[in-house]
Amino acid sequence: MSLSASSIKIGDTHTEVLVEDLKRTQIVQYAGASGDYNPVHTDEKFVTEIAGYPTVFAHGMLTMGMTGRLLTNFVGDGRLTKYGVRFVNQVWPGDTLTATAEIVDIREEDGQRLADLTVTTVNQDNTAVLTGNATARIDD
Amino acid sequence: MAVEDFAVEASHIMMFARSIGDDNQIYYDASYAAGTEPGSIIAPPTFAQASAQFDEDYFLRPKPGKTWFGSGKEATGLQKKAKDDSDGEKKDGGGAAAGGLHAEQHFEYHRHLKPGDVLSATVKQGETWEKQSKRAGTLKFSETITEYRDQNGELVVTARGVGVTTEKVIEN
Numbered sequence: 532m533s534l535s536a537s538s539i540k541i542g543d544t545h546t547e548v549l550v551e552d553l554k555r556t557q558i559v560q561y562a563g564a565s566g567d568y569n570p571v572h573t574d575e576k577f578v579t580e581i582a583g584y585p586t587v588f589a590h591g592m593l594t595m596g597m598t599g600r601l602l603t604n605f606v607g608d609g610r611l612t613k614y615g616v617r618f619v620n621q622v623w624p625g626d627t628l629t630a631t632a633e634i635v636d637i638r639e640e641d642g643q644r645l646a647d648l649t650v651t652t653v654n655q656d657n658t659a660v661l662t663g664n665a666t667a668r669i670d671d
Numbered sequence: 672m673a674v675e676d677f678a679v680e681a682s683h684i685m686m687f688a689r690s691i692g693d694d695n696q697i698y699y700d701a702s703y704a705a706g707t708e709p710g711s712i713i714a715p716p717t718f719a720q721a722s723a724q725f726d727e728d729y730f731l732r733p734k735p736g737k738t739w740f741g742s743g744k745e746a747t748g749l750q751k752k753a754k755d756d757s758d759g760e761k762k763d764g765g766g767a768a769a770g771g772l773h774a775e776q777h778f779e780y781h782r783h784l785k786p787g788d789v790l791s792a793t794v795k796q797g798e799t800w801e802k803q804s805k806r807a808g809t810l811k812f813s814e815t816i817t818e819y820r821d822q823n824g825e826l827v828v829t830a831r832g833v834g835v836t837t838e839k840v841i842e843n
């Protein structure tokens with residue numbers, strides 16, 4: 532699946548629930564796959580007694596990875612040319628995350644049609660945890 | 672992170688995709704992937720970050736014979752923060768680190784990664800800046816730019832990470 536300039540318009544959105552009731556085990560799974568074993572993400576004793584947080588929290592990159600899934604589902608596989616985010620609030624075990632991408636521009640660069648998107652991921656309280664933008668190649 | 676030999680492998684892509692809850696067949700099924708536009712298995716958009724696995728000195732991975740700052744019997748094997756550790760290991764300014772948080776991450780894809788790629792990455796320090804925050808006190812930001820090149824020396828992914836250290840713990 533990919534997008535074409537003739538079938539989309541500025542303001543079109545795509546929303547997906549990324550995860551419901553985020554499990555500590557998924558955070559462990561991400562640590563193992565990514566190689567980022569920072570104990571703040573998986574080590575309750577360290578994070579509460581030493582780092583001073585209420586509990587473990589997800590890697591920002593886990594949220595970015597899950598949000599990337601929404602983007603590739605929307606724009607198609609191998610179509611992203613840029614994807615960047617800010618991590619604006621922490622993601623905790625038990626969070627339910629929902630992401631929305633919106634098409635903000637459709638343009639042409641060096642003969643290639645592109646769509647610019649913004650993306651926002653919110654938690655169950657509708658608080659943003661990630662904001663970002665992306666650019667994707669689209670068809671005519 | 673600086674790495675010399677980041678071999679992109681199908682099994683690693685599969686595990687990474689699982690960890691982000693992405694069951695798209697293009698990340699694990701070669702025959703399905705052959706019929707897609709990319710024409711082969713590709714890596715998910717944030718996969719380059721797993722280069723940490725290939726950084727020998729990566730600070731956020733326990734290593735045999737080295738002190739680890741996470742908990743065992745006690746809450747930590749070190750006093751307070753490994754940040755002050757003087758063992759000379761590299762710290763990753765652009766990523767989450769003990770005492771630091773990941774503030775931003777940006778990728779530019781010159782092409783998408785696929786099994787068989789062997790990447791090397793070079794890291795440049797970018798800007799540093801400070802900001803005042805009511806919630807977290809003085810925020811110190813530092814940027815790193817990582818360029819991933821393939822076995823032919825072609826630039827494939829440019830990554831820009833921003834790390835932040837906060838004066839106070841952020842509890843939302």
